[in-house]
Amino acid sequence: DGGITQSPKYLFRKEGQNVTLSCEQNLNHDAMYWYRQDPGQGLRLIYYSQIVNDFQKGDIAEGYSVSREKKESFPLTVTSAQKNPTAFYLCASSSTGSSNQPQHFGDGTRLSIL
Amino acid sequence: QKEVEQDPGPLSVPEGAIVSLNCTYSNSAFQYFMWYRQYSRKGPELLMYTYSSGNKEDGRFTAQVDKSSKYISLFIRDSQPSDSATYLCAMSLNDYKLSFGAGTTVTVRA
Numbered sequence: 001d002g003g004i005t006q007s008p009k010y011l012f013r014k015e016g017q018n019v020t021l022s023c024e025q026n027l028n029h030d031a032m033y034w035y036r037q038d039p040g041q042g043l044r045l046i047y048y049s050q051i052v053n054d055f056q057k058g059d060i061a062e063g064y065s066v067s068r069e070k071k072e073s074f075p076l077t078v079t080s081a082q083k084n085p086t087a088f089y090l091c092a093s094s095s096t097g098s099s100n101q102p103q104h105f106g107d108g109t110r111l112s113i114l
Numbered sequence: 115q116k117e118v119e120q121d122p123g124p125l126s127v128p129e130g131a132i133v134s135l136n137c138t139y140s141n142s143a144f145q146y147f148m149w150y151r152q153y154s155r156k157g158p159e160l161l162m163y164t165y166s167s168g169n170k171e172d173g174r175f176t177a178q179v180d181k182s183s184k185y186i187s188l189f190i191r192d193s194q195p196s197d198s199a200t201y202l203c204a205m206s207l208n209d210y211k212l213s214f215g216a217g218t219t220v221t222v223r224a
Contacts, residue, residue, distance in 0.1 A: 004157075031210060042118060042202070042214030043158075050210070058211075090157050097210040100165070102148060105157035 002027045004106035006091050011111045013078065013085060021076045021109045023091035031097040032074035036060060037088040037108075046089075049074055050097035078111060086112050117141055120203055120215025128223050133190040137203035137215045140184065144205040144213070147179050149188045152200045152217065161201075162188065193222045 004025045013019045025032065031050050035043040045058030049068040063082025068074050074093075078085045089109045095101040120137045127133055135149075146165055150158035162177040164170045170177045178187040186205070190197055203215040 006157075033210070040122065040216055042116075042120075042216050043204075043212070044214075045211065048210060092157075094210070098208075100146065102160050102163050103210075103212065104160060105150075107157045108155070110155075 004091055004093055004104060006089075006106035006109050008109060009107070011109055012114045013111060014114050016080045018077055018079050019111070021078070021089055021091075021111070023074045023076065023106060025072055025074075025091075025093045025106075027093055027095075027104070028071070029093035029095050030071070031094045031101075032068070033092040033094075033103060034058075034064070034066065034074070034076045035090045035092065037090055043090065046076065048097070115140060116216075117213045118203065118205060118215045121218055122216055124219040124221060126221045126223060127193055129193060129195060131193050131222075133188075133193050133197065133220055133222070135188040135190075135201050135203075135218050135220070137186050137205075138184055139186075139205060139213070141207075141213075142181070142184060143207050144181075145208055146206045147177070147186050148204040148212070149175075149177055150202040150204060152202060154199075158202055195222050195224045197222050 007022045033048040034046040047066045049055035065077045091106045092103040094103045149162040152158045167181045174191045176189040200217040202217045204212045
């Protein structure tokens with residue numbers, strides 16, 4: 001079955017710690033995205049990548065970093081500089097980075113502070 | 115003012131009723147309009163995807179776009195308890211960037 005796999009499902013971060021969220025897709029999509037979802041707010045874009053070895057900041061990139069070394073993988077690191085990291089993190093992909101290719105989502109990682 | 119406004123609900127309806135959801139937006143340049151369904155502790159699932167104005171029907175779901183009023187709607191006919199979820203509207207210009215509503219939580223009572 002083709003899809004987007006996010007792991008882990010739940011993650012806890014200690015103060016001063018960096019944590020990495022995994023996102024893997026087997027849809028052969030070129031574009032991948034990371035969003036953050038907070039209660040009562042729409043999804044907000046953290047980073048996106050249209051192609052391997054290239055990525056751009058979204059609206060709320062501060063305190064986050066990404067890499068795109070392989071087409072199928074787009075890990076997100078939440079650094080200690082992100083002061084309010086508690087949220088539901090969603091990874092998405094689309095065939096290309098244009099708007100006529102809809103984005104499809106994984107089932108998310110819920111990050112909490114210890 | 116938010117770019118996309120969506121009534122958070124919650125909305126509770128009896129089984130078999132028509133569910134009506136809507137979003138308003140401020141940017142008249144939006145061209146692509148989407149509705150996603152999100153179950154609790156899951157990722158959003160694409161339900162409907164439309165370009166520009168008009169209606170689109172898929173089974174029990176109908177999406178409407180009125181660009182002159184900057185208003186989009188989703189109707190669910192013959193609602194089922196399995197339709198209980200949060201519904202997110204989203205829209206974009208002509209690139210990758212989606213603007214999302216905050217979501218409306220719907221409960222269909224058996």
